[in-house]
Amino acid sequence: MKVLGLIVEYNPMHNGHLYHLKEAKKIVNPDFTVAVMSGNFCQRGEPAIVNKFARTLMALKNGIDIVFELPTVFALQDAGGFAFGAISILNNLKIITDLVFGSESNDIKFLKKIAEILYTQPKDFDHYFKKELKKGYSYPNARKFALQNFLKLDKDTLQKIEKSNDILGIEYIFSLLKINSKIRFHTIKRIGSNYNDPNLKSTISSATAIRNAIKNNINFSQSLPKNSFEILSKEIEEGRGPIFLEAFEPFVLPYLRKLKRNDLEKIYGFKEGLDVRFIEAANKAGDINEFLELVKAKRFTYSRIRRLIFYSIFNFNKDIIEASNEYGPQYFRILGFTKKGQELLSIIKKYVDRPLISTASNYKKVLEKILKDTERKWNVIPKLYLQQFEMDINASNIYTFFYPNKNQRKAGMDFRKPVIIE
Amino acid sequence: MKVLGLIVEYNPMHNGHLYHLKEAKKIVNPDFTVAVMSGNFCQRGEPAIVNKFARTLMALKNGIDIVFELPTVFALQDAGGFAFGAISILNNLKIITDLVFGSESNDIKFLKKIAEILYTQPKDFDHYFKKELKKGYSYPNARKFALQNFLKLDKDTLQKIEKSNDILGIEYIFSLLKINSKIRFHTIKRIGSNYNDPNLKSTISSATAIRNAIKNNINFSQSLPKNSFEILSKEIEEGRGPIFLEAFEPFVLPYLRKLKRNDLEKIYGFKEGLDVRFIEAANKAGDINEFLELVKAKRFTYSRIRRLIFYSIFNFNKDIIEASNEYGPQYFRILGFTKKGQELLSIIKKYVDRPLISTASNYKKVLEKILKDTERKWNVIPKLYLQQFEMDINASNIYTFFYPNKNQRKAGMDFRKPVIIE
Numbered sequence: 001m002k003v004l005g006l007i008v009e010y011n012p013m014h015n016g017h018l019y020h021l022k023e024a025k026k027i028v029n030p031d032f033t034v035a036v037m038s039g040n041f042c043q044r045g046e047p048a049i050v051n052k053f054a055r056t057l058m059a060l061k062n063g064i065d066i067v068f069e070l071p072t073v074f075a076l077q078d079a080g081g082f083a084f085g086a087i088s089i090l091n092n093l094k095i096i097t098d099l100v101f102g103s104e105s106n107d108i109k110f111l112k113k114i115a116e117i118l119y120t121q122p123k124d125f126d127h128y129f130k131k132e133l134k135k136g137y138s139y140p141n142a143r144k145f146a147l148q149n150f151l152k153l154d155k156d157t158l159q160k161i162e163k164s165n166d167i168l169g170i171e172y173i174f175s176l177l178k179i180n181s182k183i184r185f186h187t188i189k190r191i192g193s194n195y196n197d198p199n200l201k202s203t204i205s206s207a208t209a210i211r212n213a214i215k216n217n218i219n220f221s222q223s224l225p226k227n228s229f230e231i232l233s234k235e236i237e238e239g240r241g242p243i244f245l246e247a248f249e250p251f252v253l254p255y256l257r258k259l260k261r262n263d264l265e266k267i268y269g270f271k272e273g274l275d276v277r278f279i280e281a282a283n284k285a286g287d288i289n290e291f292l293e294l295v296k297a298k299r300f301t302y303s304r305i306r307r308l309i310f311y312s313i314f315n316f317n318k319d320i321i322e323a324s325n326e327y328g329p330q331y332f333r334i335l336g337f338t339k340k341g342q343e344l345l346s347i348i349k350k351y352v353d354r355p356l357i358s359t360a361s362n363y364k365k366v367l368e369k370i371l372k373d374t375e376r377k378w379n380v381i382p383k384l385y386l387q388q389f390e391m392d393i394n395a396s397n398i399y400t401f402f403y404p405n406k407n408q409r410k411a412g413m414d415f416r417k418p419v420i421i422e
Numbered sequence: 423m424k425v426l427g428l429i430v431e432y433n434p435m436h437n438g439h440l441y442h443l444k445e446a447k448k449i450v451n452p453d454f455t456v457a458v459m460s461g462n463f464c465q466r467g468e469p470a471i472v473n474k475f476a477r478t479l480m481a482l483k484n485g486i487d488i489v490f491e492l493p494t495v496f497a498l499q500d501a502g503g504f505a506f507g508a509i510s511i512l513n514n515l516k517i518i519t520d521l522v523f524g525s526e527s528n529d530i531k532f533l534k535k536i537a538e539i540l541y542t543q544p545k546d547f548d549h550y551f552k553k554e555l556k557k558g559y560s561y562p563n564a565r566k567f568a569l570q571n572f573l574k575l576d577k578d579t580l581q582k583i584e585k586s587n588d589i590l591g592i593e594y595i596f597s598l599l600k601i602n603s604k605i606r607f608h609t610i611k612r613i614g615s616n617y618n619d620p621n622l623k624s625t626i627s628s629a630t631a632i633r634n635a636i637k638n639n640i641n642f643s644q645s646l647p648k649n650s651f652e653i654l655s656k657e658i659e660e661g662r663g664p665i666f667l668e669a670f671e672p673f674v675l676p677y678l679r680k681l682k683r684n685d686l687e688k689i690y691g692f693k694e695g696l697d698v699r700f701i702e703a704a705n706k707a708g709d710i711n712e713f714l715e716l717v718k719a720k721r722f723t724y725s726r727i728r729r730l731i732f733y734s735i736f737n738f739n740k741d742i743i744e745a746s747n748e749y750g751p752q753y754f755r756i757l758g759f760t761k762k763g764q765e766l767l768s769i770i771k772k773y774v775d776r777p778l779i780s781t782a783s784n785y786k787k788v789l790e791k792i793l794k795d796t797e798r799k800w801n802v803i804p805k806l807y808l809q810q811f812e813m814d815i816n817a818s819n820i821y822t823f824f825y826p827n828k829n830q831r832k833a834g835m836d837f838r839k840p841v842i843i844e
Contacts (some may be wrong), residue, residue: 250672254823257833258735259817283819286828313680394680399703401676406708411679 002342004030005096005183006064007086007172009038009207011048013058013228016191016204021063023188024100032344034096035064036086037335038075039392040399043082045306047248049211050241053417054231060422061227065341067420068093069333070397071260071388073316073324076307081325083171083275084178088328091181094351095344099185101175103169105160106189112162114147115173125150138299140162140167155327165190179328214242239405245306247402252309256282259312268321271309272299278308314395320387330385331366333392334358336420354377360414363389424744425766426452427518427605428486429508429594431460433633435480435650438613438626438663443485445610446522454766456518457486458508459757461814462821465504467728469670469821471633472654472663475839478758480650480842481829485679487763489842490515491755493810493818495738495746498729500561503747505593506600510750513603516773517766521607525591527582536569536583537595547572560721562589587612601750636664661827667728669824671710674731678704681791690743691730694721700730736817742809752807753788755814756780758842775801782836785811 004024010017023034037059039052039262048055086177090096103111118127128149132142148158160166176183191204203349205213205223213220214236221229235241256278264275274295281294295305310316331354337345349356355366363412367385370378397411426446447455450696459481461474470477478489496507512518525533550571554564570580582588591609598605613626627635627645635642636658643651657663678700686697696717703716719725719769732738753776759767772779775798777788789807792800819833 247672250669251676251826254673254820255677256736257819257823283833286831290828315680397679398676401679402672406712409708411705 001030001032001095002030002097002277003095004028004033004320005090005093005099006033006035007070007090007099007101007168008059008084009042009048010035010059011038011042011207012055012212012224013051014205014207014224016206016248018062018225018228019191019204020100020102020188023065024186027099027100027186027188031096032065032340033063034066034068034090034093034341035059035324036068036070036089039069039335040396041072041076041310043075043077043079043307044303045076045308045310046245047243047402049214049243050232050235051396051399051413052335053413053420054235054240056420057422058225058228058231060336060338060341060420061231062225064338065333065344066337069335069392071329071331071333072314072391073321073388074329076157076310076314076316077321077325078304078307079168079171080174081321084166084175084325087172087175087181087183088179089332091176091179091331092328092352092354093348095348096183098170099183100188101169101172101185102190103187104163104166104190106187107160108185108187110157110160110185111166111169112173115170115177117142117147117150118170121173122150125406129369134301135299138301139408140301141299146340177234211244215244227394240400240403240408240409243399243402246288248309251398251402252313253282253285253288253291255313264312264317267311268316268318269304269311274300275306278312294412313398314391316391320391322383323381323384324388324416327381327384330354330380330388331363332356333360333388333389333406334419335361336422338422342421353377355380357389358419360389360393423454423517424450424452424519425517426450426455427512427521428455428457428514429492429505429512429521429523429590430457430481431464431470431629432457432477432481433460433464433629434472434477434646434654435484436627436629436632436646438628440484440647440650441573441613441626441665442522442524442610446608447485449522449608449610450520452520452763454487455485456488456490456512456515456763456766457481457607458490458492458511461491461494462818462832463494463498463732465497465499465501466725466731467498467730467732468667469824471636471665472657473818473821473835474757475835475842476653476657476662478842480653481731482758482760482763482842483649483653484647487766488759489757491757491814493746493751493753493755494736494813495743495810496751498732498736498738499743499747500726500729501590501593502596503743505590506597506747507751509594509597509603509605510601511754513598513601513605514774514776515754515770517770518605519603520527521594522610523591523594523607524587524612525609526585526588526612529582530607530609532579532582533588533591533609534595537592537599538560539569539572540565540592540596541599544572552712553610555721558720560723560726562723563721567724613635633664633666642786662822662825662830665821665824668710670731673820674735675704675707675710675713678731688739688741689733690738690740691726691733696722696730700734729813733818736813738813742806742813745803745806746798746810749803749806752776752802752810753785754778755782756841760844764843776801777802780841782811782815 040048042048052175059067068089070086125146128146144161164248203222210220210223259279261275264270277295281291285291285294291387292302292305367382370380393414396413400413401409403409462470465471481489490511492508496503551566554567566583625644632642632645681701683697686692699717703713707713707716714724714727779785789804792802815836818835822835823831825831
């Protein structure tokens with residue numbers, strides 16, 4: 001049996017994603033296809049354009065059999081933390097045989113080589129890396145230049161580790177190495193526009209371009225599969241979207257103005273003076289974009305700054321994130337499945353050592369049951385399980401408050417909305 | 423020398439306030455007139471329509487010689503706490519001889535009698551009071567019915583303790599008794615509309631009616647002195663107002679959704695199950711008015727619920743408020759003065775035992791100086807002084823973020839804006 005695993009955000013699911021999914025199936029020829037998807041907040045440090053259930057439905061309608069939620073504590077991390085969370089889920093499901101990810105370079109040998117260097121950390125490489133960091137470069141840039149010096153890369157080859165899909169790909173391979181996974185991995189050359197390309201291009205556009213089109217009321221229907229467009233349109237019509245970072249402005253900026261430096265001490269990621277920069281910028285800025293500009297420096301990417309905003313409002317305490325990055329996701333939250341996916345779920349259920357959760361409101365009962373179970377060995381840290389799960393619930397409760405339609409804003413989406421069955 | 427003291431909010435300063443000021447001067451015939459005024463947040467539990475400096479200018483242009491800020495920890499309290507803070511300042515200035523306040527009943531003997539009962543707490547009264555509270559009445563209502571039973575009041579007389587100015591008046595007298603003040607007090611019959619009257623009435627309208635007119639774009643110029651109208655208009659034109667509670671909605675509701683019950687444990691005023699009501703309502707409500715409706719119950723007034731919102735976002739910790747209600751305001755923050763007021767300030771300066779602060783950015787230096795001073799006996803609790811002062815600064819920083827004009831939102835108003843000299 002072959003089971004294809006994908007790591008996605010589908011924010012929203014567009015023609016490029018559909019192309020990727022079809023090509024991946026051509027490569028693997030799987031019996032089932034499973035996706036791990038970000039929930040209501042994405043790795044760019046932004047709220048998703050529409051909620052996770054709507055995006056799950058897009059996935060199921062377009063050929064995914066089961067959608068698992070990547071817990072917020074991973075979805076809002078840098079490429080490394082994001083990859084570790086997603087790869088951990090795929091690996092711990094025990095039935096995933098193949099992973100396919102998009103790649104600008106499509107040079108899997110080279111990406112693997114890089115991941116191995118990062119994993120084994122040869123002394124010389126480490127020396128170069130620290131040197132570049134000292135120059136003030138951001139973490140990804142410092143790493144890039146260190147690799148350039150260590151491997152004596154020419155300009156063309158260097159480009160292969162500059163693009164966002166390749167960067168993520170390296171992290172996926174790194175995490176597979178780290179957890180000694182047997183999952184095979186493959187790449188697909190990304191077509192159409194760049195991940196970050198802000199412009200709408202015919203039928204294959206980046207998610208960024210599509211979100212911009214939605215924001216600016218530009219027609220984007222040609223960029224999405226019809227069903228995906230319909231789901232998105234319904235969400236917008238009923239006032240549950242579109243959600244942009246700007247909506248969070250009157251929440252996060254006054255919130256940051258309230259903070260003192262020691263309030264950020266226990267929050268993950270506020271190092272290198274970012275605590276002071278955040279508080280000063282929040283006190284100065286009149287809007288979220290001015291805030292981002294004020295915090296920005298050579299070594300901090302915009303995505304990192306945006307993610308840190310959410311670390312502070314969601315109380316991403318160091319202990320939770322560090323434990324998460326050591327022990328991985330403590331549950332498999334099922335957002336939706338197809339009839340076919342249901343078959344696979346009944347198989348998965350037999351082997352996993354962390355709970356499969358399809359009814360979120362049972363999350364405490366499920367834990368209690370596991371703690372009493374004497375027949376099966378469960379690999380769950382109770383405290384971390386609760387912390388991760390409650391972070392997801394809290395993130396949803398904050399997210400839904402920013403729905404344009406006031407009548408849709410009620411909290412508790414995770415408890416009310418049943419798993420999507422398509 | 424006679425110095426008239428007034429306790430005001432001037433939100434905004436209108437013809438009714440001007441009438442009151444003139445009548446008060448007729449009664450007292452003072453050499454100087456001093457006002458204690460709420461800062462950026464008012465006793466109704468709402469942000470002021472325009473900031474404290476604009477409202478100070480209105481006061482100075484219309485016959486007040488010095489404006490002192492009532493610290494936020496008092497301005498946002500119920501009638502009792504508000505009155506205690508304001509009366510403490512007036513009394514501790516040592517030069518105020520007369521207090522005049524508005525009264526619906528204008529029956530000063532009766533108000534004094536009530537205040538004396540509340541101050542001496544006769545056993546029978548206390549018995550009635552507790553009985554009414556048990557029935558589920560709000561604090562002011564329970565007190566009213568207890569007084570009715572204790573004094574065998576008829577319906578007409580009962581009305582005298584039902585109106586907001588009379589309620590405040592009783593609290594002023596109560597605080598004067600409590601701190602054994604020698605300040606004489608007088609009442610002026612309120613004319614024109616009721617404090618809470620939402621409708622605009624010719625030239626004398628309530629501040630509530632004027633704020634509603636501003637919100638609904640109805641002409642209100644006839645209700646304000648010309649200079650007050652001009653100051654207000656300038657603030658609005660330049661985008662520093664008008665500020666309404668609704669602007670705070672996307673800040674306070676997601677903020678409350680983040681909280682757990684034990685987060686509210688240390689916040690002042692969250693008793694009688696209000697912690698649970700707040701969190702549940704925030705999770706359910708789509709807007710601030712729905713939130714207020716959901717929390718509302720017979721025993722909780724809307725003003726109290728609104729104030730509690732700000733207690734939670736400003737971290738009104740029990741220890742700060744309880745200490746404040748015991749030791750009073752720890753400083754006299756001067757918001758503005760006239761040339762004439764300056765003369766009075768030089769007299770005040772000689773006698774006070776708590777610092778006069780006109781340059782807010784010096785607040786720490788001033789404290790250091792006092793702590794080293796061996797010549798004069800200062801009556802300041804250093805920790806409480808800092809807590810109260812920093813609460814005012816923080817309140818301003820949050821307040822200014824909600825200015826309509828993004829370019830005006832920069833924090834630090836208290837440090838940048840010099841004292842108003844008119």
